[in-house]
Amino acid sequence: MNTTTAAKTAKVTVATIRTWARNGVIAATKTAGRWIIDTASLARRIAIGAMKRPARPIVYSVEAMVAIGGNRWQRNGMDRVYFNNWAAFAGIETTRFTTGNISGASYQGEGVSNSQAYKLLGSIDKVWFDTADGKLHGRYGYDESRVASREEVWSAVVSGIRTAIAAL
Structure with a gap:
């Protein structure tokens, strides 16, 4: 041939x-x-x-969390890595005016209104990795969007973090 x-x-x-x-x-x-x-x-x-290779296990560690953009915080016997960029892991993309207001937004590739983008961003307050238990934690915010529930946004954040660690 x-x-x-x-x-x-x-x-x-x-x-x-x-x-x-x-x-x-x-x-x-x-x-x-x-x-x-x-x-x-x-x-x-x-x-x-x-033939498929077996998937590498995803290990949550301080080094991996910092490598994907987390900020380590240690105080009063607590050791955590906070994610200020959690929205990027969830697939929330925004552009802003010079005033700071949102000028355009999308959630997982789909365009959303600016008000819904504010609500998506307000659905989760904080995201962190706690070294004491080796788990990701999040605190819900006060807003909830019609585009996605808080739980859906949280699931997208966790999935994005796992994907970023697997890519290391």
């Missing part, structure tokens, strides 16, 4: 097929300047690529 057909079969680029052939990842011979790919070898490589 030629490189174009092999690339379509493996759902990769032709350049990837050529690299695999040069490096011996798949069995191939070069005839008249063109690669001829062994079908069985390509099928084995596709099967290897389809």
